[in-house]
Amino acid sequence: MIETTTNWFAACRVEDAVENGGVCVKCGDDQIALFYFTRRNEWYATQNLCPHRQQMALSRGMIGSAGEDPKIACPFHKKTFSLATGECLSGDECAIQTYPVKVEDGLVYIGLNN
């Protein structure tokens, strides 16, 4: 999937992101949750909508790890999803969309599919 990405969307400055947490990025009509996993020095982006109850909330959740896998827990009912693959780690909710992230010159970019 990464190879087909052509459009890098400038989301915010590094200092606007929340350390070890998420922010919500407005991307046209879409909402993308952007996570700065400072502890692992990693960036992740996923859809902001939690598929469980269709709430725009993942950016307000808590991040963490299950084994080695980085994950996000929805603040509503604590459904967890892998930040790396989008796969649901608790129960059988459908997977969430993930996006590649890059940082250049203090700006954070999210890779969108055209």
Next chain:
Amino acid sequence: MKQEKIVIIGNGMVGYKFCEKIISKKNDFDIIIFGEEPRRAYDRVHLSEYFNGKSADDLSLSTSEWYTQQGITLYLNDPVKEIDRNNRTVHSSKGLTVKYDYLIIATGSAPFVPDIPGIDKEGVFVYRTIEDLDLIRNYATHAKTGAVLGGGLLGLEAAKALIDLNLSETNVIEFAPRLMPRQIDSAGSGMLQSKLKALGLNIYTNKGTSSIEGTDRISALKFNDGTELKTDMLVISAGIRPRDELAKLSGIEVGTRGGIIVNEYMQTSDPSIFAIGECALFDHNIYGLIAPGYEMAEVAAARICNDIKTFKGFDMSTKLKLIGVDVASFGDPFTTEPDARTILFEDSHKGIYKRINISNDGKYLLGGILIGEAEAYNMLLQTVNNKILLPPNPEDLILGSRGGSAQSENAGLAGLPDEALICSCEGISKGAICNAVSEDGCESIDAIKKCTKAGTGCGGCIPMVKDLMLHTMKQNGKYVRNVVCEHFHLSRQELYDLIKIHNLKNYEQVLDNLGKGDGCEVCKPLVSSLLASLWNDMILKKGNDTAQDSNDRFLANIQKGGTYSVVPRIPGGEITPEKLVIIGQVAEKYGLYTKITGGQRIDMFGAHLSDLPLIWEELINAGFESGHAYGKALRTVKSCVGSTWCRFGLHDSVSYAIRIEERYRGLRAPHKLKSAVSGCIRECAEAQSKDFGIIATEKGWNLYVCGNGGSKPQHALLLAADVDSDTCIKYIDRFLMFYIRTADPLTRTAPWLNKMEGGMEYLRNVVVNDSLGMAEQWELEMQALVDSYQCEWKTAIEDPEIRKRFNHFVNAPEEKDPSVKFDEMRGQKKAADWTLA
């Protein structure tokens, strides 16, 4: 094929067990039972409990429906009086004649009654059946003193029964030089004797009884040494005599000193007739315990179903509580040098005696005796039976914990082979119990009892079954009650102590120092709560902000649709008209739904994330502060109007509620905390449903604690009565700090108390009597928390960095979440319903 007939003579515990066993093997026999007693089989092992509250029904092993369901014919009150072996029939005393293919004699035993002159006087009893107990109970109502003849196991049980009947004096007379001569050595007997004496039992050993005095009814016992003991009643418990008279009459071989002779399949000299339980004589032994009886039932049932099982004699190890004193004897308790070496421990202060016998090479445990403390019994018995190699210092086995005992105990359990017999009554192995936990998901003692029957006999193995269950659950990664999550292999209480000792101030520090991995939604809020309980820093300080649960992170309760609700503090539920107007104005301005809460305050719903700081700015300017409705913290202190207005009020409950709410506001705890103050016994504030509730009395306040609503409501219990206002607050300080420090995560006060060993008595000792010596420290700690209180919302709106986080879009701070939708109801807004994928 015609249905084979099994006739069982005797409906005691062993006869009943045989039914269970045979049905579980093959369910196509026609089974007929003749019982002599008027009742269905009952638990004779726990017979003495009949005198402290258990009814005959409680003791019963089964219901009458059970027999019907199993297609078993049961004749009670109708003993068999003749066996016709030639025609294979039995004749009952009520005149029934029944054919049999197999006959099971399970007639048990009768008390042995020695031939002493006067033994037939009124007031002399035996101790065997519920009917015997009824007779004893009736007679005891006009008796002051009682005696038991026989200081063995049953005799001491009978003595306990007499104590339970409130006789003012109970005496035990033993012919041998010591108590329980078959189970324990003389040093152990000595210790037992002194313990029993301390409990008010008079014990006479070396006493042969020569006659029973009295005209019609007993008045005294005369002994061979010429002495005399006055007594109003006598219970004879001088041993048992197998009930072999019916077998003898039918020409079946019996032993010279009684007992129906059986082979290793429990067959008598007539191979279609079996004898099991206390009436059977195997290898010159009568087995007077329940476990071997059950084993005999199993062997006989197996034989009839053409299974190959044999009876190989039985371990007569036993552990019981005699009048509150633990007594155990296992393996070979008496062996001495030169066959073995002995390790003794004696503590006459606490009344503990322990003896273990080990092999000369020090490798194996052979047996032993425990008096006064027998916790180690199960493990020691397993060590004997499974020939487990002893540790280098075998004395550790009886001296107990001298560091790292929990580990060694678990290592012991893990070291047992799967075949190790844990429940000897039912013959259940370690493997079967572990299997029930792992494969069948049994995670409570009750579930294991149901699934395997382990622990349903004498019950002595239950502690070990429990340890095994917990051990297996732990191994399966299931037993997580005490460990926070995969990132912290510590309990909440351990974490609390370690964070304090290491002076750790934020989540990352705690994770780096005490945990591993990158944290998760379980440990983050937990650690954040501990940090707040310990240091009371602003919870959104950098580094802690993203470790807060969502509600704490945005200082508001997230609601359906992604908006938040706002609850300002209204201490004691008291509010001025001016402030009510402000709330109305703010709610109107920001388009909020308003509702009165259960805790006497006002909740405003439907606030957009970015409106929260604006709303709070207005509220704080009008003199409000955060209500902490979003936190695992003190919520409200509800109050009734009290003596200022109410014609019944004893004290000013509103003022006291405000004082309490302002003292503990913002206090972070393992779960939310609720409180209330009522001004009189009418209890309008419902204080007894709160974590801590206070009710006015004529003399002061009654303090109730550990009440909860929720899915399993529980009333609060009285902690202290008639205390003054300051003392009451001191007690609350201590109570809350104790709770904060020791409760498991997300455990409210009621379940916390339910799990506490010693319950309310213990809690009262800790809080009121300062039994842990922590009172002063806790009061100081609480005062430090009270002094460092700040309104989180005030700090938040004054800090631009924190304020910045209350925008929905990082790249469009002025825009609200366009996905938020409301509907309308009764003139106000409501959140749109969940939309399902």
